[in-house]
Amino acid sequence: MIQLYLPIPHYNEIKYEVLFMYEECEIETFPIDCFEIARRLYYHLVPYSCLPDHALRLAMQYSPDGFSTIYHNPNTGMYEWYIFYNDYNCFQRQRWTIFHEIGHIYLGHFEDDFMTYEEKESEANFFAKYSIAPPPLINITDCKSPSDIADNFYVSGEASVYIFTSFQKWKNYGPLEYEPFEIKMLEQFHVA
Numbered sequence: 001m002i003q004l005y006l007p008i009p010h011y012n013e014i015k016y017e018v019l020f021m022y023e024e025c026e027i028e029t030f031p032i033d034c035f036e037i038a039r040r041l042y043y044h045l046v047p048y049s050c051l052p053d054h055a056l057r058l059a060m061q062y063s064p065d066g067f068s069t070i071y072h073n074p075n076t077g078m079y080e081w082y083i084f085y086n087d088y089n090c091f092q093r094q095r096w097t098i099f100h101e102i103g104h105i106y107l108g109h110f111e112d113d114f115m116t117y118e119e120k121e122s123e124a125n126f127f128a129k130y131s132i133a134p135p136p137l138i139n140i141t142d143c144k145s146p147s148d149i150a151d152n153f154y155v156s157g158e159a160s161v162y163i164f165t166s167f168q169k170w171k172n173y174g175p176l177e178y179e180p181f182e183i184k185m186l187e188q189f190h191v192a
Contacts, residue, residue, distance in 0.1 A: 004118045004119060004121075004122040005122070006119065006122055006123065006126070010123065011126060014103075014107065014123060014126050014127050014130060015130055015134075015181060016181055017106060017107060017127070018127065018130045018131050018134065019181055019184060019185050019188070021037065021041075021102075021106060021131070022185065022188050023188060024040070024041070025037045025040040025041065026040070027188070028188060028189055028190060029189070030137055030152070030153060030189065031132075031152070031153050031154040032131060032132060032153075034095050034098040034099050034102065034131075034132075035098070037102060037131075038083060038098060038102060041081075041102070041105075041106075042080070042081070043068075043081040043082070043083055043102065043105065044080060044081065044082045044083070045082075045083050045085065045098065046082055046083065046084045046085070047084075047085060047086075047087035048060070048066075048084065048085065048086045048087055048088060049087050049088065051084075059084055059086075060086070063086075064086060064089075065085070065086055065089065065093070065097045065100075066083060066084055066085035066086055066094075066097040066098070066100070066101055067083075067084055067101065068081060068082065068083045068084070068101040068104055068105055068110075069081075069082055069084075070082070070110065081105050083098060083101040083102070083105075085097045085098055085101070090156060091154075092150075092154060092155050092156035092159065093156055095132065095154065095155070096128050096132065096155065096156070096159055099127065099128035099131045099132055100124045100125060100127070100128040101124070102127070102128075102131070103123065103124040103125075103126075103127025103128055103131070104120065104124045106127070107120075107123055107124070107127060109123070109124065129159075129162065129163055129166065132153055132155055132159070132163070133149055133152075133153040133155060133163045133167075134182075134185060135166070135167050135170040135171070135174075135182075136178060136182040136185050136186050137153075137185070137186075137189060137191070138152075138153070138163070138167045139167075139171065140186065140189075140191045143164070143167070145164065146160035146161045146163070146164040147160065149163050149164050149167070
C-alpha cells in the first residue's frame with residue numbers, strides 16, 4: 001500500500017482533534033485505553049468473535065481488521081456508532097484498529113464526501129498513530145528504540161517501528177520547543 005502524505009495543516013488539525021478527544025474523555029494516563037475512549041464517546045465496540053458465522057464471514061470479507069458504521073436506534077430515535085473489530089488479531093493490532101475507526105468517526109469521514117478513500121485512510125492512520133503514542137509522550141518517557149515504544153505504549157512491533165520513525169522525524173526536524181498544544185497535552189497527562 002502506498003502511503004499518501006497529507007498537507008501539513010491536515011496533520012496539525014488531527015493533532016488538535018486527538019488532544020480534544022483526550023480532554024473530552026478525561027484521558028490522563030498511558031498506555032492510552034481505546035476501549036475506555038470508545039465507551040466515553042458512546043461508541044459501541046463489537047468484537048468479531050460475537051458475530052454469528054455468516055456475519056463473521058461477511059465482516060472478514062469486508063475488512064480483516066475492523067470497520068465502523070452508524071445505526072438508527074428506533075427505541076431512542078438516536079443514531080449510534082458501532083465499531084466492529086477483529087479480536088482474533090493480536091491485542092496491539094486490535095487497539096490500532098479501534099483507534100483507526102475512532103479516527104474515521106471523530107474526524108467526520110462519514111459526513112465528508114469531498115475526500116478520497118485514500119485521504120480518509122491516511123488521516124485515520126495518522127489519528128491512530130498520534131492517539132496511541134504522541135511524540136510528546138514518547139519524548140517524556142525517554143524511548144530510545146521501537147521496542148521501548150512497544151513496551152511503553154503497548155503497540156505491535158510493526159507499529160512501533162512506524163511510530164519510532166515518525167518520532168525521530170519529529171525530534172530531528174520539528175520545533176526546538178514544544179508547541180502550545182503539546183504543552184497542553186503534557187499537562188493533560190500531568191507530566192508537564
